[in-house]
Structure formats: C-alpha cells, structure tokens
Amino acid sequence: MQFWNYLIIRLIQAVFVTLLVVTIVFFVSRSVGNPEETMLPPLTTTTEDKERFRELLGLNDPLYVQYGNFLLDLVQGDFGTSWRGGGTSTLDSIGDRALNTLELGVAGVVFAIVLAVPLGIIAALKRGTSVDWLARFVAVVGQATPSFWLGLMMIFFFAVELGWFPTGGAKEGFRSLILPAIALGLFEMVAIMRLTRSGMIEVMDTDFVRTARAKGLSERTVIWRHGVRHALLPVVTMLGLSLGRLIGGTVIIEMVFAWPGVGRLIIDSILKNDFPMVQAAIIVLAASIALVNLVVDVSYRFIDPRIRAGAV
Amino acid sequence: MAQSTTATLELQLRRRRQIRWQRWLGLSVPVLIALVVIVSGLLADVLQTHDPEFIDLAARLSPPVFDGGTWAHPLGTDELGRDIYSRLLHGARVSLIVVAIVVPGAALFGTLIGLVSGWAGGMTGQILMRIVDVQLALPAILFAVLMASLVGPSLTNVIVILLIWTWPSYSRLVRADVLSLRERDFVTASRSVGAGPWWIMRKHLLPNVLNTIVIIMTLEVALVVLAEAALSFLSVGVPPGTSSWGRMISEGRDTMNVAWWPIWLPGLTLLIISLTGNLMGDWLRDALDPRLRNVR
Numbered sequence: 001m002q003f004w005n006y007l008i009i010r011l012i013q014a015v016f017v018t019l020l021v022v023t024i025v026f027f028v029s030r031s032v033g034n035p036e037e038t039m040l041p042p043l044t045t046t047t048e049d050k051e052r053f054r055e056l057l058g059l060n061d062p063l064y065v066q067y068g069n070f071l072l073d074l075v076q077g078d079f080g081t082s083w084r085g086g087g088t089s090t091l092d093s094i095g096d097r098a099l100n101t102l103e104l105g106v107a108g109v110v111f112a113i114v115l116a117v118p119l120g121i122i123a124a125l126k127r128g129t130s131v132d133w134l135a136r137f138v139a140v141v142g143q144a145t146p147s148f149w150l151g152l153m154m155i156f157f158f159a160v161e162l163g164w165f166p167t168g169g170a171k172e173g174f175r176s177l178i179l180p181a182i183a184l185g186l187f188e189m190v191a192i193m194r195l196t197r198s199g200m201i202e203v204m205d206t207d208f209v210r211t212a213r214a215k216g217l218s219e220r221t222v223i224w225r226h227g228v229r230h231a232l233l234p235v236v237t238m239l240g241l242s243l244g245r246l247i248g249g250t251v252i253i254e255m256v257f258a259w260p261g262v263g264r265l266i267i268d269s270i271l272k273n274d275f276p277m278v279q280a281a282i283i284v285l286a287a288s289i290a291l292v293n294l295v296v297d298v299s300y301r302f303i304d305p306r307i308r309a310g311a312v
Numbered sequence: 313m314a315q316s317t318t319a320t321l322e323l324q325l326r327r328r329r330q331i332r333w334q335r336w337l338g339l340s341v342p343v344l345i346a347l348v349v350i351v352s353g354l355l356a357d358v359l360q361t362h363d364p365e366f367i368d369l370a371a372r373l374s375p376p377v378f379d380g381g382t383w384a385h386p387l388g389t390d391e392l393g394r395d396i397y398s399r400l401l402h403g404a405r406v407s408l409i410v411v412a413i414v415v416p417g418a419a420l421f422g423t424l425i426g427l428v429s430g431w432a433g434g435m436t437g438q439i440l441m442r443i444v445d446v447q448l449a450l451p452a453i454l455f456a457v458l459m460a461s462l463v464g465p466s467l468t469n470v471i472v473i474l475l476i477w478t479w480p481s482y483s484r485l486v487r488a489d490v491l492s493l494r495e496r497d498f499v500t501a502s503r504s505v506g507a508g509p510w511w512i513m514r515k516h517l518l519p520n521v522l523n524t525i526v527i528i529m530t531l532e533v534a535l536v537v538l539a540e541a542a543l544s545f546l547s548v549g550v551p552p553g554t555s556s557w558g559r560m561i562s563e564g565r566d567t568m569n570v571a572w573w574p575i576w577l578p579g580l581t582l583l584i585i586s587l588t589g590n591l592m593g594d595w596l597r598d599a600l601d602p603r604l605r606n607v608r
Contacts, residue, residue: 017445024446028458144587146538148545149561149579156568251453252542266454267546270461282454290445 010297014290021286022279026067029275030059057083070279079283080276090280094262098284100170101261104253105246107177108185112242116189117235120196121228127201135193142190147249151183151256168258180257184249188242195238199231236296243292247285339595342588349585352401353408360398361386364555368393373571390560390574391567400581402555407585409467410540411533414474419529421475422482423521427513429483430490441487444480452477453542460548470549474536482528489521523600530596534589541582557582 054060079091123135159167166176204227212222251263262281269277352359375381376388387397429440456473493499499516541558543549550556557578564574
C-alpha cells in the first residue's frame with residue numbers, strides 16, 4: 001500500500017513538473033514573438049491582413065484567455081494545430097520525430113552501457129595495469145571532448161573520407177545510427193565507466209567479499225554475485241540522470257547529424273514562430289524526461305531493499 | 313644497525329619526496345595552462361597580430377607555420393582570411409568573461425537555494441526541489457534557442473542561459489550536506505541556545521559546505537566553457553562578428569575537407585581547456601574531499 005501511495009505522489013509530481021515547463025514556454029514565447037511578421041510574406045501583406053491573421057489565431061485575446069484555452073484543449077487530448085503546413089495536428093508531426101529521437105537516445109545509452117560496464121569492471125579488477133591506464137585515459141579525454149566537435153570529426157573521417165557511414169540523416173537505418181549514437185553516448189559512457197570502476201574497487205575490498213572468498217566460492221561467483229551486483233547499484237541511479245541528459249543532448253547531435261528528431265523539430269519551429277508546435281513538442285520532451293526519472297526512482301526501490309525500508 | 317635504519321629512513325623520505333613532486337607536477341601543468349588562457353584572454357588586444365574580424369580574402373585558408381605557412385599568420389587563416397591565432401585569443405576572452413560571471417553567480421544562487429531548502433525542509437524544501445526538477449526537464453539548449461530567436465543572440469543571453477543551466481547542481485549537493493549537518497550536535501546545541509536560522513547558516517552550515525562548493529565550481533568551469541561553445545556553435549550564443557571557439561568550429565565546418573586547421577585548432581583548444589578544468593577539479597577534490605569522488 002505504501003508503494004502505491006509513493007507511486008501516486010511521484011506521478012502527480014511528474015505531471016506538475018511537465019505543466020510548469022510548458023507554462024514557462026507558453027508565456028516566454030508569446031510575450032516576445034511576432035508570428036505575423038515571420039509567417040506572412042513581408043511585402044504584399046497589408047495591416048488588415050496582419051490583423052485578420054492575429055484574430056484567426058486568437059492572438060488578440062488577453063494572455064490569460066489564450067492560456068486557459070490552451071489548457072482546456074490539452075486536458076481534452078488536443079495538443080493544438082500547427083500554424084504551418086496546412087493545419088496538421090501537432091501530435092501527428094511529433095509522432096515520427098519522437099520515435100527517431102527515442103531511437104537515437106536508446107542507441108546512445110546502449111553504446112554507453114555495453115562499453116562502459118565491462119571496461120569499468122576489468123579496469124577495477126586489473127587495477128594499475130595497462131588496461132586500467134587505458135580506461136582512465138579514455139575517461140579523462142572523453143569527458144573533455146565537446147560532443148559536437150567529435151561528431152563533426154567523425155563525419156569527416158568515417159563518412160566523407162572513408163565512406164563507411166552516411167554523412168547525416170536517418171535514411172540508412174542502422175548504419176546512419178552508429179556515428180550519432182557514439183557522439184551522443186561518449187560522455188555518459190565515461191561517467192558510467194568511472195562509477196563502475198570505483199564502485200567495483202570499493203566492493204571488492206569489503207568484508208563480505210572476503211567472507212565469500214574464505215567460504216571457498218569460485219572467483220567468478222565472487223566477482224559476479226558479490227561484486228558486480230553491488231557495484232552496479234549506483235550505475236542504475238546514474239542511468240536515470242543519463243537518460244534525462246541524453247534526451248536534452250540529442251538536440252545538438254540532431255543538428256550536427258541532420259537527424260530528423262524532436263530536437264530539430266523544436267528548433268525549426270522556434271525559428272518559424274510556430275508556437276503550438278513548440279509547445280506540443282516540449283510537452284512530449286519534458287514529459288518523457290519526467291517519466292524516465294520516475295521509472296528510475298521506482299525501479300531503484302526494487303533493486304535496493306534498503307531504500308524501500310526507508311521513508312519516501 | 314643504526315646506520316641501516318638511517319638508510320631506510322632516507323629512502324622512505326626520498327620516495328615520499330618523489331611522490332609529492334609527481335603530485336605537484338600533475339597540478340602545475342593544468343595551472344600553467346589555465347594561467348596562459350587567462351593571460352591571453354586579458355591581453356588579447358596586445359597579443360594579437362591582426363584584428364580578429366579583419367577579412368582578407370587574398371590570404372584565405374593559408375596554412376599554419378608548421379604546415380608550410382608563413383609567420384604572417386602563425387596559426388593560419390580561415391575561409392575569410394581571418395587570422396586564427398588572433399581569433400583564438402579573443403575566443404579565450406569570451407570564455408573567460410562567461411566563466412567569470414556564470415560560475416560564481418550560479419554558485420552563489422545555487423548555494424543559497426540549497427541552504428534554505430535543506431534547512432527549512434518540509435513544504436519550502438519540497439517546492440524548491442521541484443523547481444530544480446523543472447530545470448532538469450527543460451533542456452537548456454532549447455531554452456537558449458527560444459531566447460535567441462526572441463531577443464537575438466548576445467553574450468548576455470549566453471550568460472543568463474548558463475546561469476539557469478548550472479545552479480541546480482550546487483543546490484542539490486548543498487541541500488544533501490545540510491540535511492545531514494542539521495542533525496549534528498553542534499547545530500542542535502546552537503539552536504537550543506537560541507541561534508536564529510541565518511546565524512546558523514552563516515556560522516555553522518556555510519563553512520561546512522564550502523569545500524563542496526569550491527570543488528563543484530572548479531569542475532563546472534569546463535562544463536561552462538563547453539556549453540558556451542555548444543551554444544555559439546548552434547549560432548544561438550555570441551552574435552556574429554565575435555570570435556568564439558564554438559563559432560569558429562561551426563565556420564570551419566564548410567572547409568573541413570580542404571583545410572584541417574580552421575576546425576581542428578579551436579576544437580583542440582576547447583579539449584585542452586576542459587581537460588585542464590577537469591584535472592584541476594579532480595586534484596582539488598582528492599585533496600579536499602574524497603567523499604565526492606562519484607559526483608559526476
């Protein structure tokens with residue numbers, strides 16, 4: 001029962017956070033943007049046209065009326081209609097884009113984990129050897145490399161010079177996913193690897209690992225059942241933060257690799273003053289970040305019983 | 313007997329001296345690089361060989377001196393013939409200004425919020441922490457694009473965005489520290505003799521979280537430099553006509569396959585600077601507070 005209470009409270013918090021983000025975007029964009037200046041042809045448009053345009057979009061209503069209408073539509077599942085492209089529903093255009101961003105984000109996380117966890121474990125077990133040094137070198141340099149610069153360099157070497165991968169876009173399926181996923185995931189990979197390494201070193205030094213060895217368990221059992229399982233606990237927490245950061249980080253990677261995701265959609269829509277599209281896309285983005293954080297917090301309670309015993 | 317003891321002692325002393333020497337070397341290289349950056353940022357006008365924005369199409373894409381170029385342009389020129397060495401200097405100045413305002417500003421604000429929310433607890437603490445959540449759910453880059461499209465790209469914009477972007481990391485750690493400090497004896501004792509909340513924050517809490525704050529500040533330097541570059545790269549950072557490393561990378565993109573230097577030199581500069589920041593932060597953290605080793 002206590003669990004359900006906790007879940008409901010967290011859900012309400014997630015909705016609240018999303019709503020607040022959208023509210024900020026709503027008011028900031030409307031208080032300064034002038035859609036009739038950017039969306040109508042500049043020379044042939046008369047003042048009456050501009051007035052009709054504003055009236056049509058409801059921009060002449062007071063701000064709080066606009067905001068009220070927006071919220072009313074939202075609770076009815078209507079995320080608004082794009083002001084461009086012949087009045088398509090914003091949610092339709094976001095659907096595909098969101099899937100692309102999700103694909104990129106998941107690929108980034110998978111790349112990070114698959115490389116980071118084994119490397120971290122090996123580096124910890126073979127502390128002080130060349131493997132450890134290599135891992136630490138990769139960590140220090142990787143953490144300092146700007147992701148957009150790395151992306152450009154990879155495009156230059158692997159796409160332009162060697163021709164192994166496409167230079168951008170998402171048309172070639174898996175092949176076009178590899179470079180952006182690496183550029184996106186490198187920073188998180190380094191963070192996860194450092195965490196795995198230090199966690200592993202700490203755990204292998206504890207009494208219960210010594211006991212396990214004294215009991216005569218095989219080294220493999222000691223490492224996997226006693227060591228890795230404990231070392232990975234903080235990694236799971238970290239993963240939640242990583243996912244949130246990755247979703248934000250996709251924006252710049254999407255720009256570098258011309259990846260058709262939500263981030264680029266938002267930037268394009270902001271530049272064209274397409275407010276409904278910006279709002280809807282940011283709702284989707286903020287809600288998914290809030291949801292990811294929620295899932296991580298909840299799953300952590302299952303993995304680590306000590307947290308379940310404590311208070312919320 | 314006595315002699316051999318002296319000998320081992322001397323050996324130990326020598327080894328200890330050697331370790332200390334290595335440790336200082338590990339710190340002095342980053343400090344030296346940081347000094348070079350600060351000096352070149354401050355004295356950019358004196359050290360420059362050309363006006364960083366002067367366009368000289370006759371000299372466009374001339375290579376750096378170690379790749380067959382001349383001393384007229386020591387690090388070569390970009391696709392508009394602008395001198396890369398002078399542009400790097402002025403880029404250092406932009407980064408310096410941003411770091412000098414954003415890092416202390418975010419530290420001040422974040423610490424204040426962290427102190428208050430940790431000490432007050434309950435409703436106030438919850439509300440303040442939800443604000444942190446909001447900031448986490450709003451990708452800062454999107455906010456930067458929004459602001460740039462509304463009021464035009466500017467240095468002020470970059471600074472405001474980065475302040476919004478970075479303060480929560482201070483708040484969270486300070487709050488965590490305060491939550492455990494407030495139950496400690498010296499704090500409860502102070503309370504029981506009637507100390508007010510501000511007095512306790514100033515005299516008991518702040519001195520105890522100062523280490524944490526200084527360490528995060530050092531580690532944030534690299535983050536802020538990279539973030540400024542990312543914003544300028546997306547052309548929502550510093551306005552056109554200002555030298556910034558991120559902007560230089562974005563401009564060098566078009567000539568990437570005929571000239572390596574316009575994109576490699578600012579990229580490498582960025583890498584070295586953020587490497588320096590991280591190394592100094594790590595060193596400081598190990599020296600002051602090993603507990604924080606897993607922060608990032």
